[in-house]
Amino acid sequence: MEFLLGLPLLGGIVLAIFGHRNFAAEINSAFSLLTLIAAAALTVKIVADGPQLLFEEQFFVDPLNVFLVALTAFVGFTTSLFSRPYMRIEQAHGRLSAGRLRLYHSMYQLFTFTMLLALTTNNMGILWVAMEAATLTTVLLVSLYRTAASLEAAWKYFILCGVGIAQALFGTILLYFAAEKILGHEGVALLWTHLNEVKGQLEPRVLSLAFVFLLVGYGTKVGLVPLHNWLPDAHAEGPTPVSAVLSGLLLNVALYAVVRCKVLADGALHSNLASLLMMGFGLLSVVVASFFLSRQKDIKRLFGYSSIEHMGIITFAFGMGGPVASFAGLLHMTVHSLTKSAIFFAVGHAAQKCGSQLIENIRGLIKLSPTVGWGLMLGTLAILGMPPFGVFASEFLILTTAMKEQPWATPILLISLGVAFAAIFGKVQPMVFGEPAAKRLPHKPAMLPVFMHLALVLMLGLWIPPYLAEWYRQAAKLIG
Amino acid sequence: MNSASSLLLQFLELVTALVAAPLLTGWVNQCRAWFGNRSAPPLLQFYRQLAKLFEKEVVLAGNASSLFRAAPYLIFACMALASMIVPTLSTDLPFGPAADAIALVGIFALARVFIALAGMDIGTAFGSLGARREMLIGFLAEPALLMVFFTASLISHSTSLSTIVETLAHREFVIYPSLAFAGVAFTMVALAENARIPVDNPTTHLELTMIHEAMILEYSGRHLALIEWAAALKLYAYSCLGLALFFPWGIPEGTGLASLWVALPSLAFKLLIGGFLLAAIETVSAKLRIFRAPEFLGTAFMLAVLGMLVHLLLEKAT
Amino acid sequence: MSHLPLYAQIINLLAAALLLLSFAMLAQRRILSLINLFMAQGIVLCASTAVVAAATEQHHLYWSALITLVLKVFLLPWILHRLIRRLNVKWDIETLINIPATMMIGLMLVIFSFNLALPISELAGTITRSTLGIAMAAVMLAFLMMITRSKAVPQVIGFLAMENGLFFAATSATYGMPMVVELGIALDVLVGMIILGVFFFQIREQFDSLDIRHLEKLKED
């Protein structure tokens, strides 16, 4: 546990010093690897002997967040693997100076740290702090190139998420306000475990208010429509590894925060207000995002919107609740972050090969570099919910459950999924197939992470290891 | 396959068909000549023609394929089989079950397809023109004929021709209005299918008018003979079909060669009348432009369907 | 009101002052005076926190009062002053909506947030229950201000003012959050402010102005 949080922090500090050396990338990967090992150890421990509280209850690890921790550490590691050659090439193209690279590396580690903190903390206040810190670090990462566009994106990201997060803080205060009457105003009144025990007695009025503020606040970071506007810009303008971790991990973490709050709200409200709100936001996001897709000219922007769409699906699933839907939601979180980060890796290489991230400049990848081409093609098909990839499994469960529980929603989902498919596939197909537009550049891509992710997703589509399934089931039980 | 006598009957039917078909054609031509008060060719003219053609050698176009040479035999066989199946002399024919009404339509279609292919084989302008027009006529005539059969078989709850005839001829006499529709439709189809005015004119080689002739332009000698004979058989088969469906009286039910003494004369008599009427129709009507033909046959199609509807409407009780 | 203890009355007074200041910021055009108003808000905040601390012997509240003093009365205003001197942006002439309309909307917001908070503050265990509504109002007003301002610096000030409102809610409505949280919050605010400072210069050198209407390139055409 200590290692889990300590390592990335240490890494951040170390890299803040050595980050500009040319072995910095290896250090970065090494720290990520160590973090991954620590996460694995923690996971094993949790799976072995159940949820546990650490450091006078300030930290709480249960199946729900430990699987996110493992996921975060894993994707963080693979992304660092990917970013090593990628950033080298960027530097070679002169888009980045050594100093920037140092900033990048240390911020990358700190970002990992904040996410892990947000996941493992038991204190709603610390959760908020961590989310805010994550915002700050990613702001620096998004604006790494210091171009006009990246600055604008970072600025919007900062203001919108800052304001949103402020709402979340107000929600947290309200939560505290409600809780202190029962738990007294010692430290414990913000500890999720305690809140969870007494959630039945919390004052519903305050809780409903608090939930609205928290939903709007953290929802901004999840990228729910209409609070999503920062997301496509940030994804498009940041360096590709950052886009990968943004949509692969940060969104998950924010959603995790929302879910934690939903658990409390459900307990207190004795009504399905929270579920309704989440389903509404989810559907809205799915529809709007899928219609946005077909207008995109920038490939990373395209997949940014697709992330919004998938977050909408997951939110909808959690909103529906019930063992199957929550299970599907968690599964979808996993496969989405794996697939989406894999796609961003492939996209990054493609953009570097063709020297542009505009869709019409990327053509015939399959000729330029078959691995990148197939990686992008398979990843796209996976994210579009084509079996035998895992995304299909979760969408299958979500859609059929929706057909059973919320039939009114299924036409909307049907239409938006169709539109999304038409848009994304129509744009990716000519990128991968057809005659190449650019001449092939010398450097060879690092496709290992891509295919590692895709293989995992494929496996999850065909066979979910029993312990993993058990783990999902426990988590789903927690969400309810 | 019951007894030797029925086999004999079957064989007799075939022979009768082969013999009578040219006679029928000859008779029709004679009647037409009378109507147009020309001096008529002798009744046996068609036999002479066949004999002459068989005598002549075959002049084959250079790029004729084996399909072209096989087609006449096939067409001839189809028509012979058709006239075997249609009950004329008796209703229980050993080969009757081999093909019911629908299969009969199938036989005609098979023959049509082969003659059309043969027409296209040489690759002349006329050949493909004829084939095209023949298929055009066919795709409208075929369903119409099928509908006529459907009406009949709805009445008799069967598609096997023998049963239809038995039902119509040997039950108590009932007036079927639907059959009137069917009859008119059948007549129109028969005209079209046998290359008769108003759809086609067997006696001209004008590019604008010909259909059947255009396809067989390249045939000569024995091939041509077989095809002409097949055409005659077709006319015969259609006539017998019409008689069997609409004037089935006189087709004996039992086997027994004795019944032939009833069957043959009645058949001959009915054919004479039929041929006469055919000639009459041909004389009074004028040749249609080729693109009027679909309308003509479409009418036939409609009439046949109407016949079915009428049957379902009025005669459901029966 | 009369039977309220003195410090409660003081706190209410300070709350009223806070609201007033928020309105003033909403109406204010000049950046310099905006900063001063923000400083004043900080003072009010610090005072109220101290009073609450004194009223309910909660010593960690003194700490937070101190933090507030350092951070929001000295440090941030100082940074802001330096910024605008370095970037020499003195004026903020145009707002997106004209001032009176903004005030009207603000008034409605205050009413809305009051009767939103009224039923809740009934069941507050604290003596200073009515302040929650004011805190919410302050947050809303700051939000509105951020929406209406078209230059970067005032927007940031609005952001900070929102932070103030939140802080006020935290201290006076609920006697302050746990210490660790407040430290975290303060840290975040500080870091965020510094990052923003860095940003200003870069935006400046990219667009040679701080008018955020230059920042409208990224959109769906």
Add this chain to the structure above:
Amino acid sequence: MPSAPGFLCLDWILSLVCVWLAIGIAGLFAPRSFHYISRVLYPLGAAVGIALAVVAFAALPATAETMVLPLGLPDLPFHLRLDALSALFLLLLGGASAGISIYAAGYLRKGEGTAPGLQCLEYHLFLASMALVLLADDAYAFMVAWESMALTSFFLVTSDHRMPEIRRAGYIYLLIAHVGAIGILLCFGVLQGNGAEGVAGYTFAHMRGMDHNDFWASAAFGLALFGFGAKAGLLPLHVWLPEAHPAAPSPVSALLSGVMLKTAIYGFLRVCLDLLHHPLWWWGVLVLTLGLATTLFGVVFAAVQSDMKRLLAYSSIENIGLLFVGIGLTLTFQAFGMTALTVLALTSVLYHCLNHAAFKSLLFLVTGSVLHATHERSLGKLGGLIHRMPWVAWLALLGVIASAGLPPLNGFVSEWLLLQAFLFTPDLPHGYINMLIPVAAAAVALAAALAGYVMVKFFGVIFLGRPREEKLSQAHDAGILERVGLCWLASLCVALGLFPVFVIEKLDHVTTSLTGAGLGSAMRANGWLLLAPIDADRASYEPIVFLLCIAAIVVAAFLLVRRFWHGRVRVSGAWDCGFPMQTVRMQDTAEGFSQPLRQVFEPFYRLTRELPGSFDKKPMYRVIVQDHFWYWLYLPVARVAELGTRMVAFLQQGRISIYLLYSFVTLVVLLFLIRG
């Protein structure tokens, strides 16, 4: 669970499927070595196909076998089930794919499209996924196999992805397939019903147990019709079919049209007759009318095509329509509880599935050979190939006769059965349907006749006449492997045509399992020769006697002519009415041949003619026939979607104040909502 000891048929089939997968993967090891793949792997796949057919044939009479694989979702492992229905379609898959694979072995050429190894992988994955679709016994396994089928076939279709129109074809294909799949998925969501305990409700066994009220049953039916119709090419979801089939390499087109479309039929039958027990009468009528529309549409469009593969694709649409007509009749009869007729109609459907698989694959392979021999797909540039490639031509003739529905080949049998089914409808207790049926029968008859027209055009223009281009003179006949494949399929056509009683006896196992009755018992009484579904003097057909009669008469006529006269032949130029100059250009082109139909059915088409002016130096006549549905259905839908995107674009105006306003308004609205 049958407690039969040892290795069940299901195990055999599963292992065969695994062999297919193995072959596919083996292709990856030497993706470029041409001989290894074409001479070893594809023939191996063909052998597996035959084995599959044999096992499935053995499994037809057996009782249903089930199996659970350790794959799939945690609570929902893959359930497999092998009953008569799936066995029949597996038989179809095996039989057809055997011929196609062996043909593909010979068809494969160097340096075309994707690397042969990759193509081999996709090809065998495609086969395996189709087999799994037929075996799947729970919604998840079915959907996984179904979508993998779509995906692999998509890659096969776009294997020559350099041409934009091929990419477009693949895009449309995959899009429609995917939307249809979502429809099927929702259908399963309905079928699983509300009482379901978690994920376990997705097994077909559970769905069979469910009993739905009319509304939900109809919803499930509608979704199934939508989903499977989209895959089968039912109107108006047919547009992908004439695009995808020509785009694909010929063996793939053969698989798509011959086998994959049948999986859609299988799924529809599975849902409507197996999972949903009590069809409502109007389902049948709906399916019937849609089927009729599809049939007529398909054949009318097939008649005017001038690309041979498009022509065949449209003719596939026609046949799919016929199948749906049969299914519609089946449903109607079952709704009114008329078992005998249900069985008759169902038998005709199943029979036609087999037939279409045989002759349509044959014809598509023929186009493949023609394509390789001439590098020409447009009918207008072919002709006279019967001299250059006799093997292909004569085998093609068989396929043409079969698909024109002419006796004595197989196409006629199923058509005959279908018409018989129509003939007995007057016993229906519902007046309107009674009135509708004759019209429907008439339409079917019309379609059948038009099919004859189409096939004459197909064969005549390609193989007969004189070659319309010089280059055709060096066309070569198909290679030995290709011939084997063609012969295999052709012999299937003949066998299916000549031994209907035997086939129907086998089909009985399926009909009995689905509707609890069969035809065979009645027919076996009449012996092997006589096909008489109800009884001999209602309707009967003896293909063998039929064939023998014709053969006998032909032989007799030939011999007699030779005996009494002579066999002299003099070869000379064509006479042609003594017309002086004859060029090859004077033959009918494809357009010319279909010109009468264009006039008759003008309203069906969206015609654009380019007529030459009076003083053109080089006059040029072009006529383009398009599909109304593009303009009536698809483009409007696309336009609506476009409108939607334009509307949402307003959300993203780039101004940060507006964005802040959004979140502000959201917050206020939500607060306002929860105040109550």
